[in-house]
Amino acid sequence: MLNLIFYAFAALTLGGSLAVLITRNVMYSAFFLLLSLIGVAALFVLASADLLAVAQVMIYVGGVLVLVIFGVMLTHKPKPETTTGPQAARPNYILTQHRAWLWPLLVAAGLFTAFYSLISRIHFSLFEHRAPFQTSVDTIGKQLMTEYIIPFEIAGILLLAALVGATYLSSQGDRTNNQ
Amino acid sequence: MNASYLPSDYLPVLIQLGLALGFIITTMIVTHSIGPKRKSQKKDDPFECGIPVEGDARTPISIKYFLIAILFVLFDVEVIFLYPWAVNFKGLGVTGFIEMVLFMGLLLAGFYYIIRKGVLKWE
Amino acid sequence: MIIVETRPALSLRIYIHLPFTILLALPIFLALSSGFVVVGVYLERKISAFIQDRLGPMEVGKWGLLQLFADLLKLLQKEDIVPAAADRKLFLLAPSVIFASVFAGFAVMPLTPDLQGSATAVGVFYLMAIVSFDVVGILMAGWGSNNKYSLLGAMRSVAQIVSYEIPLGLTILCVVMICQSLNLQEISFQQGIYTYEPNYLFGIRALGIDVTDWGGIFSWNILRNPFLLIAYVIFFIATLAEANRAPFDLPEGESEIVAGFNTEYSGMRFALLFLSEYAMMLLVAFLGAILFLGSWNTPLPNIGPVRLADWTSGSPGTVWGNLTGAFWLLTKALAAIMVQMWVRWTLPRLRVDQLMFLCWKVLTPIGIVLLLISGVWRLLMI
Numbered sequence: 001m002l003n004l005i006f007y008a009f010a011a012l013t014l015g016g017s018l019a020v021l022i023t024r025n026v027m028y029s030a031f032f033l034l035l036s037l038i039g040v041a042a043l044f045v046l047a048s049a050d051l052l053a054v055a056q057v058m059i060y061v062g063g064v065l066v067l068v069i070f071g072v073m074l075t076h077k078p079k080p081e082t083t084t085g086p087q088a089a090r091p092n093y094i095l096t097q098h099r100a101w102l103w104p105l106l107v108a109a110g111l112f113t114a115f116y117s118l119i120s121r122i123h124f125s126l127f128e129h130r131a132p133f134q135t136s137v138d139t140i141g142k143q144l145m146t147e148y149i150i151p152f153e154i155a156g157i158l159l160l161a162a163l164v165g166a167t168y169l170s171s172q173g174d175r176t177n178n179q
Numbered sequence: 180m181n182a183s184y185l186p187s188d189y190l191p192v193l194i195q196l197g198l199a200l201g202f203i204i205t206t207m208i209v210t211h212s213i214g215p216k217r218k219s220q221k222k223d224d225p226f227e228c229g230i231p232v233e234g235d236a237r238t239p240i241s242i243k244y245f246l247i248a249i250l251f252v253l254f255d256v257e258v259i260f261l262y263p264w265a266v267n268f269k270g271l272g273v274t275g276f277i278e279m280v281l282f283m284g285l286l287l288a289g290f291y292y293i294i295r296k297g298v299l300k301w302e
Numbered sequence: 303m304i305i306v307e308t309r310p311a312l313s314l315r316i317y318i319h320l321p322f323t324i325l326l327a328l329p330i331f332l333a334l335s336s337g338f339v340v341v342g343v344y345l346e347r348k349i350s351a352f353i354q355d356r357l358g359p360m361e362v363g364k365w366g367l368l369q370l371f372a373d374l375l376k377l378l379q380k381e382d383i384v385p386a387a388a389d390r391k392l393f394l395l396a397p398s399v400i401f402a403s404v405f406a407g408f409a410v411m412p413l414t415p416d417l418q419g420s421a422t423a424v425g426v427f428y429l430m431a432i433v434s435f436d437v438v439g440i441l442m443a444g445w446g447s448n449n450k451y452s453l454l455g456a457m458r459s460v461a462q463i464v465s466y467e468i469p470l471g472l473t474i475l476c477v478v479m480i481c482q483s484l485n486l487q488e489i490s491f492q493q494g495i496y497t498y499e500p501n502y503l504f505g506i507r508a509l510g511i512d513v514t515d516w517g518g519i520f521s522w523n524i525l526r527n528p529f530l531l532i533a534y535v536i537f538f539i540a541t542l543a544e545a546n547r548a549p550f551d552l553p554e555g556e557s558e559i560v561a562g563f564n565t566e567y568s569g570m571r572f573a574l575l576f577l578s579e580y581a582m583m584l585l586v587a588f589l590g591a592i593l594f595l596g597s598w599n600t601p602l603p604n605i606g607p608v609r610l611a612d613w614t615s616g617s618p619g620t621v622w623g624n625l626t627g628a629f630w631l632l633t634k635a636l637a638a639i640m641v642q643m644w645v646r647w648t649l650p651r652l653r654v655d656q657l658m659f660l661c662w663k664v665l666t667p668i669g670i671v672l673l674l675i676s677g678v679w680r681l682l683m684i
Contacts, residue, residue, distance in 0.1 A: 027445060031392065034438055045189050054427045055259045062434025062467070063252035066460060069441055070248050073240045073457075137423060137484060141263030145275045153278075155260070156285040163253055163289035167296050170246040191420035192428075195409035199402040203574065206378065210570040214381045244461050247658075251464040254666075258471040261673075262427060265479040268680050276677050287670065299662045300655075 006046050013039030030069050037061055051136045246298060257286050330413065339580040343370045346643050353647040380569035385447065388566060392446030396439055397567065397574040403435035404578045407585045412487045414598055414627035415496070415618030425486040426474055429589060430467065433544060436582070437463050440553075440563055443575075447566040455562020458654065459546055459553030465661045466543035466550075472669030473537040476676040477593045480527050480683070486592055493521050494599030495611050496618055504528060506682050517611035518603025522596035527679045533672050534594040536665050538638070541586035543661070545579065548646035552654060583639055591634035598627030 016036030020029040037060050044053035144152050264271070264279050271278075293299060344359075344367065351358030359366030384390055410425040412418040422428060437460050444456020481489045491497055495517030503511035504525065513520040524531045543550040554562035564575050591597060602610035615630070616622030652660070 027389070027392070031438070031442060042189075050189075050422065050424050051263065051427065054424050054431045057431040058259060058427075058434055059252065059255055062431070062437055062464065063248070063255050066437055066441065066464065067245070067248045067252060069445075070240065070245045073445075074242060074245050137263050137266050141265075141267035142270065144260070144263055145267070145271050145278055149278055152260070153282060153285075156257075156282045159253055159257060160285045160289045163250075163293060166246065166249045166253070167293050167298050170242060170249075170298055171296060189420060189422060192406055192409040196402055196406050199405040200398070203398045203401060206570050206574075207382075210378050210380070210382060213379045214569060216381060240457055244457055247461045247465055250662075251467065254468045255471070258468065258475065261475055262478065262484065265475050266482055266484055268479050268677065269482050273681065276681065279677070280674070283670065283674075290666075294663065299658060 002046070006043070009039045009042040009046070011039075012036070013043065026072050027069070030065060030072065033065060033068070034061060037065070049136050051140055250293070250298075253289075254286075257283075330417065334408075334413075338584050339577050340370050342580045342583065342639065343373075345640070346646075349640065349643045350647050353644075374573060377569055377573040382571060383566075383568045385449070385566050387448040389446045389448060392442050393566070394446075394571075396443035396446055397571045397578075399439035399442060400436055401574045401578045401581075403432055403439060404581045404585060406435075407432040408581075410486060411585075411588055412490050412592065412597065413631060414624040415487075415491070416624055417628070418487050422485070424484045426478060426484045426489075426593070429585070430471060430474070432585075433463065433467060436578075443563040443567075447563065449566050451560045451565045452563045455553045455565070459563060462543050462546070462550060462553065462657060462661075465658065466540040466665075469536055469661060469665035469669045470540040470544065472666065472673055473533040473540065474593065476527075476530060476533045476669075476672050477523055479673070479676045479680050480523060480530065486597075489523075490592055490597030490599070493523055493526075493596040494518075494615065495521070495604070496599075497521065501526065502683075506679075513603075516603040516605075517599065517615075519596065519601045520603050521599070522601075523594050526683075527676060529672055529675050529679065530594055532668070533676075534590065536669055536672070537590055537594065538641075539660075540665065541590065542642060542645065543657075545582040545586055545642075547583065547642055549649040549652050550657060551646075551651060552657065583642060584635065587635040587638035587642070588631070590638055591631055595634050595638075596630075598631040600626065600630055 013036045016032050016034075016039055019032040020036065023029050023032065037057065041053040041057045044050070044056060260282070261279070264275060268275065347366075347369070348358045350356075359369035362368040362372045384393055407429055410418070410420045410422055410428050440456050440459050440463075444453045444459075447453070477489065478484060481492055483489055483492075492499070492501075495515070497514060500512055500514040501521045503513050503520065504527070519525060524534055542548075546553050554564060564572060567575060598615075600611050600614040602614050604611045615626045616624070618627075
C-alpha cells in the first residue's frame with residue numbers, strides 16, 4: 001500500500017518534470033512544475049520529513065513558482081502582429097525558443113553525478129537509529145539552534161545579501177523605467 | 180502528546196482533495212448536460228466593457244510585482260526558519276532566544292535597508 | 303487496520319489506520335463548508351441590507367431564505383462560456399485548483415475535541431502552504447482568461463496575498479511560541495479546562511494564580527499572553543487580505559477592473575470561485591478562533607461553586623463534549639465572519655500603495671515586535 005503510494009507520487013514527480021521539459025509553452029511548464037513539486041512534497045511526507053514537505057510547498061509553490069511566472073510575464077514582449085487586429089481575439093502562447101539540449105543534458109548529468117556520489121557517501125545518523133516515523137519539527141528546531149547554529153546564522157547572512165541584491169536590481173530597474 | 184507521526188496522517192488530506200474534485204466533476208457534468216451551448220463571435224470576445232477589444236492582455240507587468248515576489252520568498256524563508264525554533268522555544272531557553280535575536284537582527288537590518296532605499300514606495 | 307511492510311531496507315512497519323472519527327470529520331467538514339456558503343451568502347446579504355437600511359432578499363422562501371439555492375440552481379443551468387482568446391486548458395482548470403486547495407485546508411481543522419480530519423503535527427504550517435496553492439490557482443485564472451481586467455486583478459490579488467502572508471505568519475508564530483506546538487488540536491486542548499499542563503493567570507507562573515480549574519476565557523491564548531490580542535487584530539486584518547475581502551478587495555474592485563480574475567467566468571465555474579471565497583473566509587475565521595479565541599473551549603469560567611465551564615463543555619470523548627465543542631467553535635467562527643462582513647460595509651476600499659504601506663511598514667514591524675515580546679513572555683512563563 002505504502003509502496004504503491006510511493007510509486008504513484010514518484011511517477012507524478014517524474015511525469016511533471018518531464019512535461020516541464022517537453023512542453024513548448026513556458027506557462028504550461030510553470031504549471032507542470034506545480035505537479036512535480038506536489039509529488040516531491042508527498043515523497044517528503046513518506047520519508048518522515050513532514051516539516052520539510054510543507055516548507056517546500058510554501059517556498060517553492062507560493063514563492064519560487066510565483067516568481068517564475070512573474071518573471072515570464074515581466075520579460076514577455078508580445079509580437080506586434082498579435083496585438084492588433086482580429087488575431088488579438090485568439091489565444092496566444094509564450095513559446096520557448098530554446099531548443100538546445102546538449103548543454104542542459106550535460107549540466108543535468110553533472111549535477112546528478114555530484115548529488116548521487118554525495119548522497120551515497122554521506123553518513124546519515126538517522127539511518128542507524130531506525131527511528132519510527134516522527135515529526136521532524138522538534139529535531140530540526142533543536143539541532144538548528146545547537147549543532148548547526150553557525151550554518152544557520154550564515155544562512156541569515158546569505159538572506160541579507162539576497163535582500164540587498166534584490167534591492168539593488170530593482171532600483172536599477174526603476175531607473176531604466178523612469179527614463 | 181506523542182510526537183510520532185504516520186504518513187497516514189496525511190491521508191485525510193488526499194480524501195478531502197478527492198471529495199472536492201468529486202464535487203467539481205459532478206457539478207461540471209450536471210452543468211454541461213443541462214446548460215445551453217450557443218457560440219457566437221461577439222459572445223466569445225474577451226470582456227472589455229462593451230467596446231471592441233484593443234490589443235492583448237498579456238503585456239509586460241510592472242517590476243514592482245516581481246520585487247514583491249522576491250521579498251516574499253526571502254521573508255518566507257526567514258519565517259519558516261523561525262517555526263522550528265518557536266516550537267522548541269521552551270527547551271532552548273535564553274540561549275536560543277539570543278541566537279534567534281541575532282538571526283532576526285540580520286533580517287531587520289535588511290528590512291531597514293530596503294525601506295531606506297525606497298523599494299517599498301508605491302507612488 | 304491494515305499492516306503494511308515497507309521497503310525492506312528500512313524494515314519499518316507502517317500501520318495505516320483510519321479512525322472512525324476521521325471518516326466522520328471529513329464529510330462533516332465538506333458539508334459544513336459548502337453549507338456555510340449558503341448561510342454566509344444569506345448572512346452577507348441580510349447584514350449588508352441591515353447596514354444600508356434595506357430589507358435584502360425577501361422573495362424566494364420565507365424572508366428570502368431560499369435565495370441562494372435559487373441562485374445556485376440558476377448558475378448550474380447556465381452556459382459555461384470559454385472566451386475565444388482564453389488559454390482553454392488553464393482557464394478551465396483554474397477554478398478547480400482554487401476550490402480544491404481551499405477545501406483541502408479543512409482537512410486539518412479540529413472541529414471538536416475528537417473530530418479532526420488529519421492530526422498532523424504541522425497543522426498550522428500546512429494551512430499556510432494551502433494559501434500558496436490558492437495563489438497559483440489565481441494566477442492560472444488571470445493568465446488563462448487573457449483579459450486585461452482578469453490579469454490585473456490576478457496580479458493584484460497575488461501581490462496582496464503573498465505580502466500579507468508575512469504578517470500572518472509572524473502572528474501565527476507568536477501563538478506557536480506560547481503553545482509550543484504546531485498541532486491545532488494540541489493548541490486547542492491547551493486553552494481550556496482539559497489542558498494537560500497547568501495554566502496560570504496571564505500565563506505567568508510567578509503570579510501564582512492557577513487558572514487551570516477556572517478555564518473559560520482565562521485560559522484562552524489572548525489572555526495567556528495579553529499581547530496576543532494585538533496579534534489577533536493583525537491576524538484578522540491579514541486574513542481579510544488573504545481572502546480578498548473588503549477593504550482589501552482591490553483584486554475585484556468593480557469600479558476599476560470589473561471583477562478581477564473572476565471577470566470571464568460564468569455559470570458553475572464562477573460558482574466554484576464564489577464558493578472558494580466564502581470557504582476561505584470560513585477557513586481563516588476557524589483558524590483565528592482556534593489559535594487565539596480558545597478553539598472549542600467555552601468562554602465561561604468556573605467561579606467557585608458555579609461550575610460554568612464544566613456545565614457548558616462536556617469532557618472529550620463524550621457526545622456532549624463534542625456537541626458543546628462544535629457549538630462554541632462554530633459560534634466563534636461565525637462571530638468572526640460577522641465582523642468580516644461588518645468591516646466590508648463600513649470601510650472603503652484601500653489604494654494599492656496604501657495596501658502595501660499597511661502591510662510592509664505597519665503590520666510587519668508590529669508583527670516582529672510582537673514576536674520578540676512573545677519570546678520574552680514565554681521566558682517569563684517557564
